[in-house]
Amino acid sequence: MAAHYRACHLCEAICGLEITTEDGRIATVRGDKADVLSRGHICPKGVALKDLHEDPDRLRHPVKRHGRDFVEITWDEAFETVGERLAAIGRDHGGDAVAAYFGNPSVHSVGMLANIGQVVRQLKTRSVFSATSVDQLPHQLMALWMFGHQNYLFVPDIDRTDLMLVFGANPMASNGSIMTVPDFPGRLAALKARGGRMVVVDPRRTETARVASEHHFIRPGSDALVLLAMVQVLLAEGLARPGALADLLAGLDRLAAVLAPFTPERAAAVSGLPAETIRALARALAAAPRAAVYGRMGTSTQAFGTLCQWAIQLLNILTGNFDREGGTLLPHPALPAGFAPRAAGGFDRWRSRVRHLPEFAANFPVSTLADEIETAGPGQIRALLTIAGNPVSSTPNGRRLDAALAGLDFMAAVDFYVNETTRHAHVILPPCSPLERGHYDLALLPLAVRNVTRWSDPLFDKPADARHDWEIFAGIAAAHAKASGGTPVNILPPELMIDLGLQAGPYPGLSLDALRAAPHGIDLGPLRPSIRERLLTASGRIELLPPGCLADLPRLAALAPAGDGLLLIGRRHVRSNNSWMHNSGRLVKGPVRHRLQMHPADMERRQIRDGAAVTVQSRTAALRVEVEATEDVMPGVVCLPHGWGQATRDGVRLAVANAAGGISFNDLSDELALDAASGNAVLNGLPVEVRPCP
Ligand SMILES: Nc1nc2c(c(=O)[nH]1)N[C@H]1C(S)=C(S)[C@@H](COP(=O)(O)OP(=O)(O)OC[C@H]3O[C@@H](n4cnc5c(=O)[nH]c(N)nc54)[C@H](O)[C@@H]3O)O[C@H]1N2
Ligand SMILES: Nc1nc2c(c(=O)[nH]1)N[C@H]1C(S)=C(S)[C@@H](COP(=O)(O)OP(=O)(O)OC[C@H]3O[C@@H](n4cnc5c(=O)[nH]c(N)nc54)[C@H](O)[C@@H]3O)O[C@H]1N2
Ligand code: SF4
Ligand SMILES: [Mo]
Numbered sequence: 001m002a003a004h005y006r007a008c009h010l011c012e013a014i015c016g017l018e019i020t021t022e023d024g025r026i027a028t029v030r031g032d033k034a035d036v037l038s039r040g041h042i043c044p045k046g047v048a049l050k051d052l053h054e055d056p057d058r059l060r061h062p063v064k065r066h067g068r069d070f071v072e073i074t075w076d077e078a079f080e081t082v083g084e085r086l087a088a089i090g091r092d093h094g095g096d097a098v099a100a101y102f103g104n105p106s107v108h109s110v111g112m113l114a115n116i117g118q119v120v121r122q123l124k125t126r127s128v129f130s131a132t133s134v135d136q137l138p139h140q141l142m143a144l145w146m147f148g149h150q151n152y153l154f155v156p157d158i159d160r161t162d163l164m165l166v167f168g169a170n171p172m173a174s175n176g177s178i179m180t181v182p183d184f185p186g187r188l189a190a191l192k193a194r195g196g197r198m199v200v201v202d203p204r205r206t207e208t209a210r211v212a213s214e215h216h217f218i219r220p221g222s223d224a225l226v227l228l229a230m231v232q233v234l235l236a237e238g239l240a241r242p243g244a245l246a247d248l249l250a251g252l253d254r255l256a257a258v259l260a261p262f263t264p265e266r267a268a269a270v271s272g273l274p275a276e277t278i279r280a281l282a283r284a285l286a287a288a289p290r291a292a293v294y295g296r297m298g299t300s301t302q303a304f305g306t307l308c309q310w311a312i313q314l315l316n317i318l319t320g321n322f323d324r325e326g327g328t329l330l331p332h333p334a335l336p337a338g339f340a341p342r343a344a345g346g347f348d349r350w351r352s353r354v355r356h357l358p359e360f361a362a363n364f365p366v367s368t369l370a371d372e373i374e375t376a377g378p379g380q381i382r383a384l385l386t387i388a389g390n391p392v393s394s395t396p397n398g399r400r401l402d403a404a405l406a407g408l409d410f411m412a413a414v415d416f417y418v419n420e421t422t423r424h425a426h427v428i429l430p431p432c433s434p435l436e437r438g439h440y441d442l443a444l445l446p447l448a449v450r451n452v453t454r455w456s457d458p459l460f461d462k463p464a465d466a467r468h469d470w471e472i473f474a475g476i477a478a479a480h481a482k483a484s485g486g487t488p489v490n491i492l493p494p495e496l497m498i499d500l501g502l503q504a505g506p507y508p509g510l511s512l513d514a515l516r517a518a519p520h521g522i523d524l525g526p527l528r529p530s531i532r533e534r535l536l537t538a539s540g541r542i543e544l545l546p547p548g549c550l551a552d553l554p555r556l557a558a559l560a561p562a563g564d565g566l567l568l569i570g571r572r573h574v575r576s577n578n579s580w581m582h583n584s585g586r587l588v589k590g591p592v593r594h595r596l597q598m599h600p601a602d603m604e605r606r607q608i609r610d611g612a613a614v615t616v617q618s619r620t621a622a623l624r625v626e627v628e629a630t631e632d633v634m635p636g637v638v639c640l641p642h643g644w645g646q647a648t649r650d651g652v653r654l655a656v657a658n659a660a661g662g663i664s665f666n667d668l669s670d671e672l673a674l675d676a677a678s679g680n681a682v683l684n685g686l687p688v689e690v691r692p693c694p
Contacts, residue, residue, distance in 0.1 A: 001021065001022050001027055002021055003018055003019070004018070004021065004459050005032050005456070005519035005520060006019055006435075006439065006456040006457075007439055007441060007456045008042075009108040009109065009434055009439055010045045010046070010049070010581070011043075011045065011174070011175050011577065012174075012176055012177050012179075012444050012447070013038065013175035013176055013180060013183075013184070014037070014180055014182065014441045014444050014445075014448075015038040015041050015043070015182045015183075016031070016032035016034075016035025016036075016037065016454065016520060017029055017030065017031065017032055017046055018030045018031070018032040019459055021460075024460070026049075026054075029042070029046055029047045030042060031046070035182075035520045035521055036452055036520055037180075037182055037448060037450060037454070037521055039182070039183055041183035043175060043574050043575075044574060044587060045574070045575065045581060047586065048581060048584040048586055048587050049434075049435065051583070051585070051586060051587070052581070052584065053435050053460075055584070057583055058416045058433070059416045059417065059418070059428060060416075060430060060466065061073075061430070061465070062074070062075055062078035062427065062428065062429050063428050063430075064077070064078070064427050065426050068423075070418065070428065073427075075429075075467065075475065078427050079475040079476060079478070082385075082412045082427050082429070082476050083476060083480040083483045085383065085409075085412075085426070086098050086123065086412070087484035088483070089383040089409060089410060090123065090124065090125070093378075093382055094378065095124035096125050096127045096353075096381070097125075097381060097383060098123050098125050098381075098382070098383045098384075098385070099125060099128070099129065099369070099373075099381040099384045099385070100125065100127070100129070100384070100387065101129045101369065101385070101386045102128075102129075102131070102387050102388065103130070103131050103386070103387065103388040103389020103390060103391070103394070104131045104389070104578060105580075106130075106387055107443045107444070108434075108441075108443075109388070109437070109469055110438075110439065110442045110498065111469050111470035111493070111494040112387065112388060113442050113443055114470070114492065114497055115492065116387070118473065118489040118491055119385075119473050119476070119489075121489050122476075122477045122481070122488065123385070126359075126362070127364070127372060127379075127381050128364065129363055129364055129366040130366065131366070131389060131394065133363065133365040133366045133679055133681060134366060134394060134395050134396070134680070134681045135297070135301065135680075136153075136177075136178055137300070137305070137675075137678050137679065137680040138305035138306045138308065138309045138680050139309050140345065140360070140361070141347055141360060141678045142306065142546075144346070145310075145546035145548060146310075146542055147531070147537065148536030148538070149343070149344045149534075149536045150344060150345030150360075151339055151345075151446065152330055152339070152534070152536075153330070153446075153447060154316070154323070154328035154329060154330050155178070155328060155329060155447055155448070155449055156179055156292035156294045156327075156328055156449070157292060157326050157327060157328065157449065158179070158184075158187050158188075158191065158449055159191075159450070159526075160526070161191065161196060161292045161327065162195070162196045162288045162289050162290045162291060162326065163197050163198075163199070163288035163292075164191065164197075164198045164199070164291070164293075164294060165199050165201070165285065165291070165292070165293045165294065165315075166198060166199065166201065166202075166294050166295075167201045167202070167218075167223055167227070167293070167295035167296075167298065167299045168202060168223060168299040168308075169208070169295065169297065169298065169299075170207060170208045170571075171184040172185065172206065172210075172211060173208070174297075174572050177296050178447055179449065180441075180444045180447045180448035180449065181448075181449050185211070188211060197214065198213050198214075199214040199215070199216070199284075200212040200215045200216070201218050201273070202216075202217070202298060203217055203218055203219065203220050203567075203569055203633065203634050203637045203639075204597075204632055204633050204634070204637070204639055205217075205631075206632075207574075216277060217272060217273075217634040218272060218273055219272045219562055219634070219637075220298075220684050221303045221559070221682075221684070221685030222271035222272075222559065223302070223304070223308045223311075224304035224307035224308045224556050225266065225267035225270055225559065226267045226278055227295075227308060227311030227312060227314075228259055228262040228307070228314075228556075229263060229264045229266065229267035229275075229278050230278060230311070230315055231255070231259055231314045231315055232260070232262050233264060233282035233283070234285075234319065235255060235256040236256070237282075237286075239282065239283065239319075240286075240318040241286070241319065241320050242317055242318055242319075242320055242322075243320035243324075244320070244324075245320070245323065245542065248531070248532070248541050249317065249541065249542050249544055250537075250541040250543050250545070251543065251544035252544055254545060255545065258545065258550065261557060262557075263275075264276075264278040264279055270560070270561050270562070272634070285319050285321075286319055290321065290325070291319060291326075291327065292316065292326070292327050293312050293315045294312070294328075295308055295309065295312045297684070301680060301681055301682065301683040302675065302682055302685050303673070303675055303676075303685060304555075304556055304559075304675060304677075305675035305677075305678060305680045306548065307552055307553070310546065310549045317542065322531075323530065325527070325528070325529070329527035329528065329529065330527070330530055330531070330534065331445070331446050331447065331450075332451050332524070332527070333448075333451065334502055334505050334506070335440070335445070335501045335502060336446070336506060337442075337501060338442070338443065338446055339534070341536055344536055346359075346360075346361070346362075347360050347548075348360075352364045352365070352368050352372065353380075354368060354372055355368045355371055357679045358679055360678065360679065365679035365681070366395045366681070367396050367672075367673075367674060367679070368671070369381075369391065369395070369401060369404075370401045370671065371671075373405070373407065373408060374404050381408070382408060382409040382410070383409055383411065384408055384410075384411045384412075385411075385412050385476075386411070386412075386413045386415065386421055386425070387414045387469075388414065388415060388469070389421065390420060390421045390578075390579045391421055392419075392420035392666075393419065393579035393642070393664055394578060394642070394666060395671075395681065396670055397620045397666070397667070397669065397671040398664055398669075399667050400671065401671075405421065405424040406424055410426055411424050411426055412425055412426060412427045412428070412429065413425040413427075413428045413429070414428075414429050414430075414431065414469060414472050414473075415428060416431060416433075417580060417583075419580065420664075429467070429475075431467060431468055431469040431472060432462040432463070433460070433466075435459040436458050436459070436460050436462035436463075436466065437458055437462070437468055437469075438455065438456065438457055438458055439455070439456040440455050440494065440498050442498075450523065450526060451524035451525050451527060452521050452522065453502070453515060453521065453524060454518075454522065455498065455516060456519075470491055470493065470494065471491075473491050477491055495512060499512035499513075502514070502515070507524060510522070548677050549677065551677070552677040555676060565688075565689065566598075566602065566636060566638050566687070566689065567636060567637050567685045567687060567688070568616070568637075568638050568639070568640060568668065568686040569633075569638075569640075569685060569686075570639070570640065570641060570642050570665060570684055571597070571639050571640065571641045572641065573641060575587040575590075575593075576593065577643075578643050579642070579643035579644075582643070582644070592626070592661065592662075594640070594641055594645060594661060594662025594663070595628035595640075595662075596616060596626065596627045596628065596640050596690070597627075597628050597630050597633050597638065597639040597640070598627050598628070598629060598633065598638045599629075599631060599633050599634065599635045599636075599637070601635050602635055602636065602690075603627065608691075608692050610628065610629040612626070612627055612692060612693070613625070613627075613692075614626075614627045614693055615690070615691050615692075615693055616638070616640075616668065616688050616690050617688060617690070617691075618668040618669070618670060618686055618687070618688045619670050619687075620667065621668050623663045623667060625662065638690060640668075641665065642664070642666060642683070643664075644662035644663065644664060644665075645661065645662035665683075668688065669681070669682070669686055670682070670686060673686065
C-alpha cells in the first residue's frame with residue numbers, strides 16, 4: 001500500500017491528508033499527523049473525497065443537452081460549440097451579453113483561480129458574478145476601504161490569544177473561514193487550557209457555542225448595533241488604547257461623535273443582548289492582554305454586513321490588538337501575489353444595468369443576475385458560462401434564477417455534476433477529478449493562522465481524455481478566439497506559475513522541487529505584525545471613517561426592535577458542503593439534517609407540533625418543510641441549512657440525488673434584500689412566517 005500526502009481542497013481548513021491506495025483505488029483516508037498546519041486533523045468530508053472520486057454520477061466526458069437529456073460529445077465538439085456560440089452572441093449583442101459566474105470551488109483550485117481573470121478578458125464582458133456576493137464581500141470591502149487592499153484580511157491569532165470574541169461563525173461545523181484553522185477543536189482546547197476564553201454571539205446555540213466559554217443569543221441582523229456600541233463604550237470609558245498604531249489612524253478624533261447615538265441601551269433594545277453584557281464584553285476586550293474579535297457569515301451575509309465588518313476592525317484597532325501577536329495579523333505567504341498592489345481591487349467603478357448596483361472587484365452582486373437576464377435592452381445577458389458554481393441553489397431567489405436560466409440563448413458549465421444550475425447548460429465540460437490534479441492553496445495560505453507552504457502532487461494520473469479546469473479554459477479561449485477572429489488569452493499551467501512564484505517569493509530556497517521534498521508542508525513561522533510596511537491607502541493611514549460606512553449609519557439607526565415575526569437564519573453541518581457533496585452516502589446518512597429548527601415557545605403560539613409539516617413563507621415563496629423543536633435557537637428565530645432539497649427539480653434527476661427531502665433555503669431568500677453598503681446578499685435574518693400545514 002502506497003501512502004500519498006495531499007491537502008484536502010474541500011474547505012478552508014486545507015487539512016493535510018494521508019491517503020493510501022491499493023491497486024489504483026483509494027484504500028484509506030486519514031489526517032496526516034506530520035502535517036505542519038493541520039497536525040492530523042480531518043473531518044468526515046475528507047474521507048468522502050473517495051466518494052467524490054469514485055462517484056459514478058460525476059461526469060467524465062463533455063455532454064450536450066437534448067431537451068432534458070445529456071449525451072456525451074467529444075472535447076473538440078464541446079469547445080467548438082461553446083466558443084462559437086459565445087463568440088456569436090458577443091458579436092451580435094456586445095460583450096456584456098455573455099456573462100460568467102464563478103463558484104466557491106474555484107478558490108480551491110489553483111489552475112482555476114490563477115486563470116479566471118483571463119477567461120473574463122477573453123470574453124470582454126463586464127457581466128461577471130461570483131459567490132463573493134453571497135459570502136465575504138463586506139470583509140473584502142472593509143479591507144479595501146480601511147487598509148487599501150481587498151485581500152488584507154486580518155486573521156485571529158487563535159494560537160496566542162487570551163480572548164476570542166466570535167460573532168456569527170460556527171467553526172466547529174465549518175472548520176473556519178477567512179481564518180484557515182485546521183483542528184479548530186484542538187486549538188480552542190489549547191486556548192482554554194492556557195486560561196483563555198472564547199465568547200460566541202449567535203442566534204443559535206451552535207456546536208461552537210457549546211464548546212466555548214460563554215454564549216450569548218443575539219437577534220439576527222442586529223450585530224452592528226452591538227459591535228458599534230462596544231466601540232462606543234471603549235471611547236466613552238477611556239478604554240481605547242490603539243498603542244503602537246496611534247499615529248497611523250485617520251479619523252480617530254471624530255469617531256466618538258459619530259458613534260455617540262449608538263449606545264449599549266440602544267443596541268440592547270434591538271438585539272436582545274442586555275446593555276450590561278455589551279459593556280462587559282467591551283471591558284473584557286479592553287482588559288485582556290491579547291484579544292481578537294472575529295465575525296464571519298452571520299456578520300457578513302446579513303442586512304448590515306459592511307457595518308459589522310467595520311465595527312470588528314474598529315474593536316481590534318482601538319484595543320491595540322490589530323496587527324499584533326495574539327490579536328489579528330496578516331499572514332506572510334510564500335506566494336504573495338494576492339497581496340500585490342495591482343490586486344488591491346476596487347468598488348463602485350461602474351454599476352449594473354438594471355438595478356444600478358456597484359461592482360466589487362469587477363463582479364456585480366449575484367442577487368441581480370436574474371434581472372440582467374430577464375430585462376430586455378442593450379447589454380441584456382443572453383449567454384452564461386458557469387464555472388464551479390450552483391447559483392440556483394446558492395444565491396437568493398433560486399426559483400427566479402432557475403426560470404431565467406431556462407430563457408438564455410446559450411449556457412455552458414464547467415462542472416462535473418448535473419446540478420440545479422448546470423441542468424440548464426447546453427454543454428457541460430467536466431474537469432478531471434480533483435485528486436488527479438496538483439494542488440496549492442493560493443487563496444487560503446494567505447489566510448492561515450500560521451505561515452506555511454505546501455504542494456500536493458496528483459494522487460492519480462488523469463485519464464488520457466480528461467482535462468483540467470485550466471485546460472478547459474484554454475480550450476474555450478482558443479475556440480472563442482478562432483470564432484471571433486481574435487487571439488486567445490494566455491492560460492498557464494499552475495505548476496509553472498507556482499514554481500516561478502516560489503522562487504521569486506519572499507522565502508529563499510523555495511521552489512516546487514523543495515516543496516515536493518516536504519510532503520507534510522514547510523512551516524514558515526508564526527504570524528507577525530506588518531501593517532506599516534503593507535498599508536496601501538492613498539492617505540498612507542488606516543481609514544477609521546470610510547465614507548461608505550458613515551453613509552450607511554442612518555439605516556442602522558432606523559433598525560427597530562423585533563416584532564412578532566420570525567427571522568430565518570442558516571446552518572452548516574460538518575458532513576455537508578454547500579450544495580454539492582450530498583451524493584456521498586457516508587455524508588448524508590444518519591438523522592435528517594434539513595428540518596426547520598424552531599423554538600418551542602414559537603411553535604406553541606402557532607399550534608405547531610414537533611416533527612409536523614409547516615409552511616414557511618417569505619416574500620419569494622411558501623414552502624412545505626418538517627419542523628424540529630429546539631431551544632438551541634432563540635425565540636423569534638427559525639433555522640434551516642442551505643444546499644438541500646432539489647434533487648428532482650421539474651422531475652429531472654440531478655446528481656445530488658441523496659439531497660432529496662428538505663427544501664432549498666434560497667428559494668426563500670430574497671434577491672432584493674441586500675446589505676445596502678456593499679451589495680452583499682442577506683442570507684441571515686430574513687423575515688418569514690411559519691404556519692401549520694392543513
Ligand atoms: N442561504 C444560504 N446560501 C448560501 C450560503 C449560506 O450560508 N446560506 N453560503 C454561501 C456561500 S459562503 C458560498 S461560498 C456559496 C457557494 O455557492 P456556489 O459556489 O455557487 O455553489 P456550490 O454549492 O459550492 O457548488 C459548487 C459547484 O462546483 C462544482 N465543483 C466542485 N469542484 C469543482 C472543480 O474542481 N472544478 C469545477 N469546474 N467544478 C467543481 C460542484 O460540482 C458544484 O456544482 O453559497 C452561498 N449560499
Ligand atoms: N461543513 C461545512 N463546512 C464549510 C462549508 C459547508 O457548507 N459545510 N462551507 C464553507 C464556506 S463556503 C464558508 S463561507 C464557511 C462559512 O463558515 P462560518 O461562517 O463559520 O459558517 P456558518 O455555519 O455559515 O456560520 C454562520 C453563523 O452565523 C450565525 N448567524 C446567523 N445570523 C446571524 C446574525 O445575524 N448574527 C450573528 N451573530 N450570527 C448569526 C449562524 O447561526 C451560524 O452559526 O464554511 C466553510 N466550511
Ligand atoms: S476540515 Fe474536512 S473538508 Fe475541511 S479541509 Fe479538513 S478534511 Fe477537508
Ligand atoms: Mo463560502
